[in-house]
Amino acid sequence: MSQCTQCGLFNPPLGVTCLSCGSTLAVPAASAVMAPLPGMPAGGPSPLAAPEPTLSPGPSRQEEYSHILGPVDRESFFAAQRRHRRATWKMTAACALAAVVTGLPLSLALTPIIFAVIVILTRLAGFVTTVPVEVWDAYRWAGSTFVRVGDYFIEEEMQGPAPIAETLAVAAIWLVPGILLMLLVWPILRSLFRSAGVGGVLLSLGARDPNMLDLEERQLVNVVEEMAIAAGLPAPRVMLLDAPVANAAVVGSSPRDAVIVVCRPLLDDLNRDETQGVLGHLIAAIGNGDLRVALSVVALFQTFGFAGALLRAPVSREARQTLWRMLRYVFSRHPPAKRAEEAQRISGLLTGAVWDLGSDEFGEGMDEKPVEQRRGLRVIWLMYLPVITMAILVVGLIMEWPREGFTIIFGVLGALALATLWYQRVYVAFMIRYAIATVRAVIMLPYYFGVIMPQLLLGMVIPFILEPLLGLLWRTRRYLADARAVQLTRNPDGLAYGLRGLVTRGGGIPGGKWATPLFIVCPERLSYAQIDPEMAEEMRENRQRFRPGVIGDAQAMREQARGAGVKMVAQAIAEGKSESRSYTGSTTGSLGGLHPPLHKRLKRLRSMGATAPGSEERARIDAGYSRRFGWLMAIVGGGLLTLVAVLMVVAAALMLAMGFVACSVMMMMVYGLVIALAPA
């Protein structure tokens, strides 16, 4: 309720001009509400009462609320949580489906290899014990069924009734082993990297225990414990990171071993209520099982990467090295920090291997630069050697040369040939390598295609289907955690101002892109500078503060990061540039990013009673764009998108078909192996 200074009328809360005289209303500064209450419980929990909207802090500029036509739609935090939880279930199902679809081409290619290994092992077992004849019969049956179904579809052009049962059997034979392998590898990888936890390497960046003599840090520990009590969880460990940016993250794999990592500047920048809101979000994330979700998603990508590395092992040195490194990691006995680093590096290699084809040995030696022949004796004359030999033989026989004559002539010729080869040995070696590479490439060709196609397909499916879905899931989980944080703190403004404060301070992510999903905010993709003068000013000020010269330890952080083998964005952070895109390595990111944009989060918090002003301008501009250019965007953008989508589907179908053919050639080779190895 604001009183007009001109005529004294009490106006409704959201108005900016007086209803009676039209003069601009004076409104209290928004920050007035946020004054910390010393010694008082924040938010004064009154559990069952819905949060009462505080009306006093109005807009700070005239236009601020001008586009809001009515009161904000209210939603209790219980209702919000129910809604977001339902959305989460749906998206989890969609993600699971997408993951299965992504895994199918991989399993198509994996299965022939599994079968080949099984067949060879059966043969080897035959040397030790007697393998029942039925086993080989089963192999032969599977192979011949495969051929029959293939014949039906390819050669006879689908004449006669379709062999439905047999086709199904072939599909099962072809898909199930690969799927089973991946389903088996997934939990194994999950538990393997569990010890490192999600983002464990963050701790190796120099996270330290809080100093209990420092009042701020002590307060932080208290706030964490309070929030844990409010959520009914064991209090997680708190660690501080002396990074130049303000942010906070939760790492670990379960509520029991969760660690909350807070960048020290956060304590200076936020007051107790804001800190409480931010930590409430993190504790809520722990309680909602976000760590488990993150771990599962990472393990999913690791599984795909593992399958890819397995497929490429015969043709790629890198893949072999990755697998070897993984094996060493399994049996290594390093201290946890070092293990976490190694796990992170292997995880990076695996997830990188999903579609990064890297260098492989296919055609290695063929693309080598040809070696020049040396001057003098050219190898080329050896080509004429047979002709020369024949000529000498004919001439010698006609002229009835003595035996010694032939010996001398052929001795000289042979010596000359050997001398030529020796003289041109570099060139000869090159030719031999080239020949071997060619032969190997020809032999490997079907295998190579069988391996490359699913991976190319993955390269299309993952960034355009799986990752956006995962991003959507993660963003919904952020909203869920926000709503839960409001339930825990009963103070929506604490979180709202906390988020706002962190984002305007750049929201940099220490420790590299891969850690992005774990943090509470990420650098906003859109520059607020063009939109919201107030926020832009704040951001400019903060940028001044984050000059490398001021921070000083950016170099140290870079060093540490390099030591940890992490691609570092510290430089960008230190120089005050926020990242333009918000994705982490190959596991995440893409369309829309992993964090909801600030204005959407604030909007939801406002509907739960927060009064924080924020990016209404952003929303207004969005709305304006969609009003003015909406139809144009819809036609042009929609048309383009449809075109791209159709092209991609066609490309994917082509790839799938080629991969299909290549994989079936592999299956045929396995059948050949069965016939060759089976005892008569």
Next chain:
Amino acid sequence: MLWIIVGAVVALIVLFLIFTYNRLVGRRNQVRNAWGQIDVQLTRRHDLIPNLVNAVKGYLEHERGVLERVTEARAAAIAAGGDVERRAEAENQVTQALRSVFAVAEGYPQLRASENMLSLQEELSSTENRIAFARQHYNDSVMEYNTSRETFPAVLVAGALGFRHQALFQLDAAAPERAVPQVQF
């Protein structure tokens, strides 16, 4: 055929009973744990009070009465033990007494600036928060428990399985927290 249908129905009912029972037990234990948590935090406050008294004793020579009130309230709260009503009353006394200590301490700049006092103040206010949050968690748990106990399919069997209604933790109506502040113009 009939037997299969009957068997399926029985199996469904048994499954429903198992799930309902387990869910209710889980929620009830959560409620109990939340109740225990309140007690833990109250005890924590009791442990902090002697520290506070020691820290401010030197400065508040002339305010002995305030400190004595805190000590007495604490003793009364400990003596109340498991008696919920008397305990709640005594704890409210402790809260009041503590507030008056801090109010009085505001008048002593030296004390206010003292590192020790600041950290004690933080500890005590954090403890107040914890008590409040523990109550909140208790009430949230109770609400969840009561809701799942009283919603449709479960309500048919919850009583028979021995799940009783749980009461919310409410502040005494006479407690100062509930008093309506008097605003005078």
